[in-house]
Amino acid sequence: MTVKRVRWEREIPSRLAVDVLVVGGGPAGIAASLSAARLGASVLLVEQQGCLGGLGTSGLVPGFCPMSDGERVIVGGIGREVVDRLRERGGTGADDGPEQWDWIAFNPESLKVLYDEMVGEAGVGVRFFTTLVDVLVEGRQVRGAVFSGRSGPYAVEARTFVDATGDGLLSYLSGAACEIGDEAGRLQPPTLCSIFAGVDWETFKGWREGDQPGAAVQRAVEQAIKEGFFSSPDRHHSGAWRTGRRLAGMNVGHAHGVNGADDEQLTEGIIRARRVVQENFAFYRKYVRGFEEAELAATAALLGVRETRRVVADYMLSEGDFVARRSFADQIGRYNYPIDLHPPAATDADYEAFLAEFRGEYVYGAGQSYGIPLRSLIVRDLDNVMVAGRCMGTDRKMQGSTRVMPCCFITGQAAGVAAAMAAGGDGAVRKVESGLVVEGLRKDGAYVPRA
Numbered sequence: 001m002t003v004k005r006v007r008w009e010r011e012i013p014s015r016l017a018v019d020v021l022v023v024g025g026g027p028a029g030i031a032a033s034l035s036a037a038r039l040g041a042s043v044l045l046v047e048q049q050g051c052l053g054g055l056g057t058s059g060l061v062p063g064f065c066p067m068s069d070g071e072r073v074i075v076g077g078i079g080r081e082v083v084d085r086l087r088e089r090g091g092t093g094a095d096d097g098p099e100q101w102d103w104i105a106f107n108p109e110s111l112k113v114l115y116d117e118m119v120g121e122a123g124v125g126v127r128f129f130t131t132l133v134d135v136l137v138e139g140r141q142v143r144g145a146v147f148s149g150r151s152g153p154y155a156v157e158a159r160t161f162v163d164a165t166g167d168g169l170l171s172y173l174s175g176a177a178c179e180i181g182d183e184a185g186r187l188q189p190p191t192l193c194s195i196f197a198g199v200d201w202e203t204f205k206g207w208r209e210g211d212q213p214g215a216a217v218q219r220a221v222e223q224a225i226k227e228g229f230f231s232s233p234d235r236h237h238s239g240a241w242r243t244g245r246r247l248a249g250m251n252v253g254h255a256h257g258v259n260g261a262d263d264e265q266l267t268e269g270i271i272r273a274r275r276v277v278q279e280n281f282a283f284y285r286k287y288v289r290g291f292e293e294a295e296l297a298a299t300a301a302l303l304g305v306r307e308t309r310r311v312v313a314d315y316m317l318s319e320g321d322f323v324a325r326r327s328f329a330d331q332i333g334r335y336n337y338p339i340d341l342h343p344p345a346a347t348d349a350d351y352e353a354f355l356a357e358f359r360g361e362y363v364y365g366a367g368q369s370y371g372i373p374l375r376s377l378i379v380r381d382l383d384n385v386m387v388a389g390r391c392m393g394t395d396r397k398m399q400g401s402t403r404v405m406p407c408c409f410i411t412g413q414a415a416g417v418a419a420a421m422a423a424g425g426d427g428a429v430r431k432v433e434s435g436l437v438v439e440g441l442r443k444d445g446a447y448v449p450r451a
């Protein structure tokens with residue numbers, strides 16, 4: 001199809017000039033804004049939804065992936081602070097304990113309020129309901145970003161930028177190279193997360209007996225498939241998290257074949273995903289003990305997109321680095337979650353390959369982790385832009401590990417420190433010494449062992 005092109009040109013107000021402009025208010029953007037503001041930079045954080053948290057709140061993703069390596073907590077700094085403060089106010093799941101650092105369920109409403117408080121305390125300026133639509137670029141320098149708000153379009157100028165959009169949108173609009181999908185362009189499928197109310201967790205636990213969490217549900221999924229219950233059978237079933245006394249945060253079902261960086265596909269995908277949720281809701285009520293009286297309370301505002309653009313950075317962290325548990329001279333943190341690439345299609349072959357990777361070859365032993373270099377957060381084609389979170393510089397396999405929220409806190413915090421330090425000079429992020437970034441991170445509680 002040939003796309004007709006039109007020219008877009010108009011004079012708009014430039015409303016604000018800040019040291020650091022962060023676009024995207026998910027875990028990466030929150031950590032970046034907080035760390036930059038705590039270093040004294042003036043920071044604006046722009047978010048298209050009406051709350052902070054990204055997929056963890058607007059997307060109803062129900063919990064944090066592991067934050068420990070089995071021997072110690074390796075997600076320190078802002079990530080740990082979020083969990084500590086959430087725990088203090090009873091915002092983590094009903095089964096949570098003080099020393100639980102693996103799989104921490106949370107209530108999204110508590111998390112939203114906590115994030116509001118944290119950015120308020122740090123003096124971060126926030127704009128909700130405001131969408132990045134364009135950038136002002138001169139050569140390799142981004143000078144400003146253009147937003148669409150309720151009052152119309154306007155610009156914000158900044159010395160440095162953090163792309164925390166999850167989709168690498170700021171970098172992409174600025175002309176930076178991005179990668180997407182595998183060799184065939186295939187992507188992980190999105191999931192529309194939801195909340196079930198009225199769940200009898202004690203009955204559920206009794207039904208599960210000595211099983212690994214999820215094993216009994218998996219057997220029920222296989223049974224239901226055999227009985228022809230599902231219109232689109234899918235053996236990969238992530239499952240339910242206990243986010244409240246009688247609440248379940250649900251990460252179930254996939255909308256295969258959706259590219260989350262394509263508006264038409266995203267629209268069709270969320271419509272299809274709502275039907276998938278209805279079917280899974282009916283499945284739980286019929287097949288899963290403890291869910292007989294459940295009610296579907298909500299589906300998320302955002303479709304849970306796992307993977308779109310990966311921004312090309314100075315160093316693309318790779319599967320090879322994961323396998324080698326590699327350390328880097330400029331590492332800003334370490335992480336250990338297995339490579340978790342949800343199968344692009346609901347075939348048995350794809351599912352078996354996923355199991356072999358996620359439950360097999362990509363699982364680390366206790367005490368093992370990989371380093372994350374600062375260079376993977378520096379956008380290769382630009383001078384004053386950092387990238388963090390699920391769109392940081394990795395190959396496709398590695399993104400299956402770095403995409404989860406604890407790692408997004410790690411990379412966001414480091415991007416924010418580097419951006420603030422660069423903004424103290426002429427904005428050039430490569431001029432900031434990685435040793436200084438590490439020093440800044442350690443002062444704010446981050447775990448950065450020497451390479």
Ligand SMILES: Cc1cc2nc3c(=O)[nH]c(=O)nc-3n(C[C@H](O)[C@H](O)[C@H](O)COP(=O)(O)OP(=O)(O)OC[C@H]3O[C@@H](n4cnc5c(N)ncnc54)[C@H](O)[C@@H]3O)c2cc1C
Pocket residue numbers: 023024025026027028029046047048049053054055056058061062063064065130131132133164165166167169190191192193251303304305306388389390391403404405406408
């Ligand atoms: C279904 C699903 C289940 C998952 N399960 C887990 C799990 O169990 N545990 C875990 O730790 N992680 C999980 N993850 C991964 C994790 O939730 C995300 O990868 C993570 O939230 C990414 O963080 P981020 O800050 O990079 O981006 P996001 O959380 O996606 O945040 C990006 C933010 O940018 C905003 N934005 C985007 N474009 C614009 C724009 N143009 N203008 C303004 N704002 C914009 C978005 O509204 C959003 O708030 C899951 C992901 C999915 C999809």
